[in-house]
Amino acid sequence: xxxxxxxxxxxxxxxxxxxxxxxxxxxxxxxxxxxxxxxxxxxxxxxxxxxxxxxxxxxxxxxxxxxxxxxxxxxxxxxxxxxxxxxxxxxxxxxxxxxxxxxxxxxxxxxxxxxxxxxxxxxxxxxxxxxxxxxxxxxxxxxxxxxxxxxxxxxxxxxxxxxxxxxxxxxxxxxxxxxxxxxxx
Amino acid sequence: xxxxxxxxxxxxxxxxxxxxxxxxxxxxxxxxxxxxxxxxxxxxxxxxxxxxxxxxxxxxxxxxxxxxxxxxxxxxxxxxxxxxxxxxxxxxxxxxxxxxxxxxxxxxxxxxxxxxxxxxxxxxxxxxxxxxxxxxxxxxxxxxxxxxxxxxxxxxxxxxxxxxxxxxxxxxxxxxxxxxxxxxx
DNA sequence: TGATACATGTAAGGGGTTACATGATTTC
DNA sequence: GAAATCATGTAACCCCTTACATGTATCA
Numbered sequence: 001x002x003x004x005x006x007x008x009x010x011x012x013x014x015x016x017x018x019x020x021x022x023x024x025x026x027x028x029x030x031x032x033x034x035x036x037x038x039x040x041x042x043x044x045x046x047x048x049x050x051x052x053x054x055x056x057x058x059x060x061x062x063x064x065x066x067x068x069x070x071x072x073x074x075x076x077x078x079x080x081x082x083x084x085x086x087x088x089x090x091x092x093x094x095x096x097x098x099x100x101x102x103x104x105x106x107x108x109x110x111x112x113x114x115x116x117x118x119x120x121x122x123x124x125x126x127x128x129x130x131x132x133x134x135x136x137x138x139x140x141x142x143x144x145x146x147x148x149x150x151x152x153x154x155x156x157x158x159x160x161x162x163x164x165x166x167x168x169x170x171x172x173x174x175x176x177x178x179x180x181x182x183x184x185x
Numbered sequence: 186x187x188x189x190x191x192x193x194x195x196x197x198x199x200x201x202x203x204x205x206x207x208x209x210x211x212x213x214x215x216x217x218x219x220x221x222x223x224x225x226x227x228x229x230x231x232x233x234x235x236x237x238x239x240x241x242x243x244x245x246x247x248x249x250x251x252x253x254x255x256x257x258x259x260x261x262x263x264x265x266x267x268x269x270x271x272x273x274x275x276x277x278x279x280x281x282x283x284x285x286x287x288x289x290x291x292x293x294x295x296x297x298x299x300x301x302x303x304x305x306x307x308x309x310x311x312x313x314x315x316x317x318x319x320x321x322x323x324x325x326x327x328x329x330x331x332x333x334x335x336x337x338x339x340x341x342x343x344x345x346x347x348x349x350x351x352x353x354x355x356x357x358x359x360x361x362x363x364x365x366x367x368x369x370x
Numbered sequence: 371t372g373a374t375a376c377a378t379g380t381a382a383g384g385g386g387t388t389a390c391a392t393g394a395t396t397t398c
Numbered sequence: 399g400a401a402a403t404c405a406t407g408t409a410a411c412c413c414c415t416t417a418c419a420t421g422t423a424t425c426a
Contacts (some may be wrong), residue, residue: 002413004287018377029276031279037378063377082284085298089307092215094217095186097216098186100338101342125274152368153288175341175344201406222406226386248392248393248394251406376422381417381419382417388412394405396404
């Protein structure tokens with residue numbers, strides 16, 4: 001899947017592995033992320049498969065960059081993927097829920113403390129979606145008005161994050177209240 | 186982390202890898218899952234580390250089972266983990282959001298079709314949380330009343346799923362409406 | 371002076387999936 | 399007669415993380 005994230009970005013314009021990492025960190029990080037080392041490895045594989053080409057670009061007083069460009073074959077592959085609906089919910093792993101599931105031996109106070117930590121974390125995440133993430137999309141659209149259609153979808157993914165995080169905070173509030181009332185000692 | 190899922194279940198009672206798989210599939214699957222092959226591998230590692238012990242149990246007309254029991258060291262390790270708060274939100278990977286992010290080239294109808302598929306999937310997930318998952322917790326509590334405290338937490342993880350899935354369905358409805366109104370062609 | 375940004379890459383190891391192997395019993 | 403259930407395990411492979419290596423320029 002990282003493959004398609006990289007092709008998706010390269011379909012906007014050619015760029016280096018380092019650039020791709022920064023774009024991901026700023027836009028898709030909350031639903032798709034990757035380490036630089038893995039990005040370099042995957043780019044190499046994409047080039048071997050003929051989905052991208054690369055060429056080194058010299059720079060003054062900076063290391064050389066290797067700039068990747070999507071090929072026609074790469075675009076075909078990307079379009080095929082975009083046109084294929086997802087028919088299953090991706091199974092997720094949530095360490096906090098796993099821990100909570102087995103936490104009956106915890107004291108009431110420890111349990112509440114852990115729930116409050118989670119509440120803070122998710123509230124901060126909401127704030128980020130509403131400020132930084134929203135601003136970034138706005139700025140990009142102002143600078144590149146031809147990406148208006150794209151921006152609608154970028155904002156839909158942002159809203160997804162915002163709405164889900166709000167639901168999680170509500171759940172944590174409800175759970176804190178429940179523990180307060182019903183959890184003995 | 187699978188390590189702690191296994192220790193958590195074995196802390197209720199000794200059981201085999203096969204049993205553990207079934208318990209996971211019925212209870213934690215929505216926030217933690219594993220394949221049988223990986224469970225067997227992890228159990229072996231846990232035994233090498235002295236956190237569980239195992240012994241083969243013969244059966245009539247069924248293959249032998251290897252039953253694992255948590256050790257005192259295993260319980261210490263589990264308790265330590267339960268007492269350690271999670272200070273970060275686990276980064277997730279959501280294939281559908283990644284695809285949506287890059288879907289500006291899709292036709293309006295294809296986009297809407299994909300969103301409707303997702304809506305159906307998540308609505309079914311809500312139903313499952315409200316019926317099967319809720320019933321299972323209820324039944325277990327009736328059969329084992331000493332697990333009432335545990336059941337409060339099991340139900341909290343169930344509610345988490347229910348609330349988040351409801352938020353996702355609301356987001357999909359909102360997004361479908363947005364695409365209908367604002368997405369050209 | 372030490373950290374951070376820029377820029378690419380390799381090596382080792384962890385965790386996970388898929389496929390394969392075995393073999394009896396039960397269910398459709 | 400075929401498929402599913404019970405039951406454990408190995409092998410190959412893939413993806414990912416962490417750590418390491420290299421080297422200049424800028425910023426605090």
